[in-house]
Amino acid sequence: QFSIGHAGFMAVGGYAATYLTVYHGAQIAALAGTTLTSAVGASVVMVFSLLVGACAAALAGLAVGIPSLRLKGDYLAIVTLGFSEIIRVVILNIPAVGGATGFTNTTPITNFFWIFSMAILTILIVANIRSSTFGRALSAIREDEIAAKAMGINTRNMKLLAFGMGASFGGVAGVMFSTYQAFITPEAFSLAESVMIVAMVVLGGIGHLPGVIVGALLLA
Numbered sequence: 001q002f003s004i005g006h007a008g009f010m011a012v013g014g015y016a017a018t019y020l021t022v023y024h025g026a027q028i029a030a031l032a033g034t035t036l037t038s039a040v041g042a043s044v045v046m047v048f049s050l051l052v053g054a055c056a057a058a059l060a061g062l063a064v065g066i067p068s069l070r071l072k073g074d075y076l077a078i079v080t081l082g083f084s085e086i087i088r089v090v091i092l093n094i095p096a097v098g099g100a101t102g103f104t105n106t107t108p109i110t111n112f113f114w115i116f117s118m119a120i121l122t123i124l125i126v127a128n129i130r131s132s133t134f135g136r137a138l139s140a141i142r143e144d145e146i147a148a149k150a151m152g153i154n155t156r157n158m159k160l161l162a163f164g165m166g167a168s169f170g171g172v173a174g175v176m177f178s179t180y181q182a183f184i185t186p187e188a189f190s191l192a193e194s195v196m197i198v199a200m201v202v203l204g205g206i207g208h209l210p211g212v213i214v215g216a217l218l219l220a
Contacts, residue, residue: 001072003163005064005080006170006197008087011189012060013053013171014178015091018103020052021045021179025107042109049109049175050118057171058164060087065163069156084194091186102185103178110179118172127209129165138162142207 020028021036028048029041036045060083068079092100129135140148141155149155178184196219204215 001069001076001159002198003080003166004077004191004194004198005084006166007189007191007193008080008084009057009061009167009170010174010177010193011084011087011091011186012174013057013168014174014184014189015097015103016056016171017049017053017175018106018178018184019097020049021109022103022106025109036107036109042107046109046114046179049179050172053171053175054168055171057174058168061164061167061170062160064167065160069159069163081191081194084189084191088186088189098185100186102183102187104183106178106182106184108180108182110176115176115180118176122169122172123209123213130209134158134161139207 025036025045028045029036029038032041032044034041034044036042064080064083068076071079091097097103130139137148137153137158140151140153141158145155174189177188200215200219201212202215203219204211204213
């Protein structure tokens with residue numbers, strides 16, 4: 001089972017973070033006794049943006065996962081692809097987030113330090129998940145879901161949790177993308193972006209963490 005809705009989750013996280021920065025960034029920085037244009041203020045707003053973006057994307061992932069994880073094979077991919085396109089079209093029609101013209105008045109609050117830190121943190125989290133009880137349960141479900149269920153693993157809840165976590169990582173990627181540049185548009189989260197992410201995983205080897213990192217580097 002695999003998803004092609006990663007761009008949709010990136011869009012949810014990215015637009016949530018951008019909305020927070022544009023409309024409430026100055027107030028959040030003021031609470032810390034600084035301004036949004038200062039390094040400290042930008043860092044404070046960045047932390048809030050990461051939390052909001054990850055949570056918003058995780059909720060979106062759960063909203064899609066609850067009805068769709070009963071599906072098998074290509075059907076789940078089709079549903080997640082549809083969700084990704086729906087999200088993009090909805091954003092196109094929301095004037096508060098720029099609509100079709102995109103968010104043009106954003107303030108870049110991130111840098112390569114944040115981007116690489118989040119990349120390393122993501123790798124460490126995934127590596128620890130793989131060696132945990134939860135990770136071994138996911139491996140069992142991947143190899144043979146019926147056998148895993150027979151061994152007492154709650155496959156539905158495990159898959160739903162994995163789907164929500166994957167969506168939250170997508171949301172973090174969207175936050176990194178949107179807060180790095182001063183312009184964000186729905187076209188940045190098209191089908192091509194989702195296909196690129198899946199291609200990185202397939203090229204590197206599904207379930208092989210170092211290979212996926214290499215696949216991402218090669219395609220990027």
